[in-house]
Amino acid sequence: MVLVLRLLGRRLLSLIPLVLGIVLFVFAVMQFSPTDPAIAVLSDAPIPPDQVEQFRHAHGLDAPFVVRYVSFLGLLIHGQLGKSLATGQPVTDLITTALPLTLQLTFLGLVIALIVAGVLGVTSAIFRDRWPDQAIRVVTLLGVAAPSFWVALLLVQWLAIDHPVFPASRYVNPADSISGWVLTMTLPSLSLAFPIAAQLTRIIRTSMVEELDRDYVRTARGGGLPPIVVVGRNVLRNALINPLNVIGLRVGYLMGGAVVIEQMFNLPGMGQIMIEGVKNGEPAIVQGAVLTIALGFVAINLVVDVLSMLANPRLRSHTA
Known part of the structure; x- marks a missing residue:
C-alpha cells in the first residue's frame, strides 16, 4: 500500500x-x-x-x-469560472446544470462499450481463427472506421424515423421518468459506444490471445483444469491489464464525442452550452466548459492509472 x-x-x-x-x-x-x-x-x-x-x-x-x-x-x-457577459449568470451554475447529462451519456456509453467489448473480445480470442473470430473482426473493423456521428445518423434513420421505437430529439430527466430517460438516452448512448466498443474489442482480443499462449495456461490445461476456470480465474484477469490502460484515453474520447452527440439529439448538456457560448461570443462559457471536460479527462486517467497499478500482479506482490 x-x-x-x-x-x-x-x-x-x-x-x-x-x-x-x-x-x-x-x-x-x-x-x-x-x-x-x-x-x-x-x-x-x-x-x-x-x-x-x-x-x-x-x-x-x-x-x-x-x-x-x-x-x-x-x-x-476560488472555484469560479467567471460570468456570462450577457446575463451575468455564473458559468459554474451553467456547468452544474449541464454537466450531469454529459456524465450520464458518457457513463452509459462506457458501460455499453465495456460489456460489448468484453463479450466479443473474449469470444474472438477463444475461437481464434475460426468463423466467430473472423465475423467479429470484420464487425469491429467497420466499427473502428465509423465515427460516432455517422452511427447516430444511421440509428436515427432506422430506429426513430423508419421504425419509431426511440425518440431522437428530446430529453427526459430520470427524476421524472426512468423509462422515459432510458428511451431518450438509448440512441445517443449506442452512437457513442459503438466505435469505442469496436476499438476495445480488438485490444481485448489481442491481449487475450497473448495470454492464452503463455506457458502457465498450457500447464493449467495439461493439469486437467476446465478451460472456463483457466480463462475466468487467470487469463481474463491478467489480459485486462493492457485494455484497462487504454480505457482512460477512450473515456476522454467519449466525453468529447458526447458533446457532438448531444447536439445531434438536442440534449441540454455541455455541448449545448459550448455551442451557445460560441454563437453568442461568450468566452467565459466556452473556456469554462472546455476546461471542465479537459480536467475531467485528466481526473479519469488518474483513476485508471491507480486501477492499473492495483491490477498489476507485480505491484500486488510488492504491496502484499
Missing part, C-alpha cells in the same frame, strides 16, 4: 504542470479568438465605438493578456 501511495503522489505532482498547461492553452485560444465578445453580446447592429469601449473596460476585456490570465487563475483558485 505504501508503494501505491508513493506512485499516486508522484502521479499527482506530475499533473500540476499538465493542468496549468491546459488552463493556459484554453484561456489563450479563447482570448485570441477573432470574435469580439463586446460586439457579439451588445448587438449585431452597428454600435457606437464609445459604447463598445465602455463595455470592454467594464468587463476587463481591454486589459493585457497577462492581467486577464492572472485574474482567471484567481477565479479558478
